[in-house]
Amino acid sequence: MPYALDLLRALKAAEVEVHLVATRGALEVLRAETELEPEALFALAHRHYPVGDLSAPIASGSFRTLGMVVVPASQTTLAKIAAGIADNLLTRAAFVHLKERRPLVLVPRETPLPLPALRAMLAAAEAGAVILPASPGFYHRPRAIEDLIRFVTQRILDHLGVALDWAPRWGD
Numbered sequence: 249m250p251y252a253l254d255l256l257r258a259l260k261a262a263e264v265e266v267h268l269v270a271t272r273g274a275l276e277v278l279r280a281e282t283e284l285e286p287e288a289l290f291a292l293a294h295r296h297y298p299v300g301d302l303s304a305p306i307a308s309g310s311f312r313t314l315g316m317v318v319v320p321a322s323q324t325t326l327a328k329i330a331a332g333i334a335d336n337l338l339t340r341a342a343f344v345h346l347k348e349r350r351p352l353v354l355v356p357r358e359t360p361l362p363l364p365a366l367r368a369m370l371a372a373a374e375a376g377a378v379i380l381p382a383s384p385g386f387y388h389r390p391r392a393i394e395d396l397i398r399f400v401t402q403r404i405l406d407h408l409g410v411a412l413d414w415a416p417r418w419g420d
């Protein structure tokens with residue numbers, strides 16, 4: 249969940265309009281991994297929607313976006329996206345991004361990866377998604393956990409096409 253929070257803060261810094269969907273699993277993980285209440289997470293977005301709200305604007309391809317990021321992407325959600333299952337607002341919005349050929353970045357964190365997860369990642373990549381594991385580099389000599397998190401956020405921003413320098417790059 250720290251990866252999600254960091255991305256939201258970076259997108260705010262870049263003045264990107266953010267529409268947020270948090271699954272029930274995400275809110276459970278928020279409770280486990282941070283001190284934050286769901287309202288504090290929602291406050292980092294311009295709009296947030298209940299995961300069951302399939303009539304939200306982002307459920308339609310006619311709603312224009314720069315792209316979509318699922319961070320963290322559970323293996324459950326990743327497998328559903330890979331299979332074209334659109335049973336909630338998050339998986340429907342992901343389906344729409346594939347359909348409209350817009351950037352869809354999936355950020356799994358699970359390790360190790362069993363065969364069903366690897367197969368789902370392959371299928372999602374074949375469908376056009378970018379699989380961007382939360383797997384930071386070390387060449388920028390991180391000194392704090394924040395430095396590791398920002399490294400992953402920077403890669404996500406780059407794939408979305410958001411011009412923001414959030415973490416040092418190779419050669420900096």
Ligand SMILES: Cc1cc2nc3c(=O)[nH]c(=O)nc-3n(C[C@H](O)[C@H](O)[C@H](O)COP(=O)(O)O)c2cc1C
Nearest residue numbers: 271272273274276277280321322323324325357358
């Ligand atoms: C504290 C906590 C940490 C979790 N971490 C992961 C994880 O890193 N990767 C993963 O795939 N699932 C993880 N899960 C399991 C997912 O939350 C669970 O599979 C859930 O059903 C995912 O559904 P969702 O994608 O609709 O949120 C975690 C669950 C909890 C409670």
